[in-house]
Amino acid sequence: MDLTTWVYIVVAGLLEPCWVICLERSERFKKMSWTAATCIFLFFSLFLLSLAMQELGPGTSYAIWTGIGALGTLVAGIILFKEPVTWLRIFFILMIVVGIVGINLTASGGL
Numbered sequence: 001m002d003l004t005t006w007v008y009i010v011v012a013g014l015l016e017p018c019w020v021i022c023l024e025r026s027e028r029f030k031k032m033s034w035t036a037a038t039c040i041f042l043f044f045s046l047f048l049l050s051l052a053m054q055e056l057g058p059g060t061s062y063a064i065w066t067g068i069g070a071l072g073t074l075v076a077g078i079i080l081f082k083e084p085v086t087w088l089r090i091f092f093i094l095m096i097v098v099g100i101v102g103i104n105l106t107a108s109g110g111l
Contacts, residue, residue: 001055001056002055005051005052005054005055005056008048008049008051008052009048009049009052009056009061009064009065009068010068011048012044012045012046012047012048012049012052012065012068013045013064013065013066013067013068013069013072014068014072015041015042015044015045015048016045016065016066016068016069016072016073017069017072017073017075017076018037018041018045019037019038019039019041019042019045020069020073020076021073021076021080022034022035022037022038022041023038024081026038045065045069049061049062049065052064052065056107057107060103060104060107063099063100063103064100064103064104067096067097067099067100067103068100070096071093071096071097071100074089074093075093
């Protein structure tokens with residue numbers, strides 16, 4: 001697997017929190033600038049995900065994409081929306097990271 005595939009999936013995953021935040025700020029699509037930003041970020045996130053799927057396959061790609069997106073959205077929620085930070089939340093965030101690493105390690109049958 002080449003570096004380009006990893007760039008695609010990581011950038012796709014990092015764009016996921018961007019469109020989620022824009023979606024929240026759009027106030028149920030009432031604010032058109034935030035709605036447009038949501039659509040743009042969502043399009044590029046899904047486009048890059050589709051490119052990564054060609055090499056990684058749909059299951060692995062989707063798992064990594066949603067893991068990066070969930071992690072990014074949780075961190076953004078803590079920073080931007082003052083969501084609570086507890087040791088238990090940090091533990092589960094770390095579990096997401098462990099899951100992403102585990103999926104990557106076992107995708108090629110290595111473990």
